Amino acid sequence: MADYIVGLTGGIGSGKTTVANLFARLGITLVDADIISRDVVAKGSTGLSEIVKHFGNTVLLSDGNLNRSMLREKIFEEDSERVWLNNLLHPMIRETMLQQCKQAQSSYVIMIVPLLFENGLDSLVDRTLLVDISPDLQQQRTISRDTVSAQQVKNIIGSQASRAEKLSKADDVIDNQGEISALKCKVEALHNFYLKLSSNS
Structure with missing residues (x-):
């Protein structure tokens, strides 16, 4: 570790x-915040289901993945929505990063x-x-x-x-x-x- x-x-x-x-x-060992931030909103993730619950199905692509450009529009139009999203995702990203650091063998x-x-x-x-x-x-x-x-x-x-x-x-x-x-x-x-x-x- x-x-x-x-x-x-x-x-x-x-x-x-x-x-x-x-x-x-x-x-x-590399622990990449960008890769983790994509993983926490991947299809089937808790992150994605919370986002859909909050914003509705309009933030989904036809294949069930997150429509990032649609989500970006929504959070840039409304500052409170960006804060909501950060409060949801940042703790998940932080926890996963620290977990990966603990598992590292280098x-x-x-x-x-x-x-x-x-x-x-x-x-x-x-x-x-x-x-x-x-x-x-x-x-x-x-x-x-x-x-x-x-x-x-x-x-x-x-x-x-x-x-x-x-x-x-x-x-x-x-x-x-x-x-x-x-x-x-x-x-x-x-x-x-x-x-x-x-x-x-």
Whole structure:
């Protein structure tokens, strides 16, 4: 069981997944909040049945899965609905993340949480690691990866904590503006550092 948890975060397009996968190659278990948040509203889940009870069948696709864009519309129109949804799903996501950390066999765990600081989830981890890039690069990478408009990317970046705020809160920072080879060296150095920290915890 892994007792030491490193919370990995970074804004959209910063390269969190690339960094996480480099840790996974070194044998470290990943616990991904995004994957868990999809699982807790999967077909047949308690999360989905509560959502349908609250919003009605209009939030379902014809195959019985959640219609995410319809749900997104409903919660963005009405702030109280977004709060209701967060109150339902956040405890479920948190509980599942901690459960997966307990089951992990590696020396420490990387918990990937895009909104680590925004949702106060840094309180669950022993150390925080921020993948940092400039807002301009963030925008470029996200537009080419997700084929979304510049305005959409700006809105997403604007809804997340500012770069300065994240930098001031993070214990460790990986600057991801360079080449993948440089990234590998940084991850390996941090991996050795986390192994030491986890053996002392």
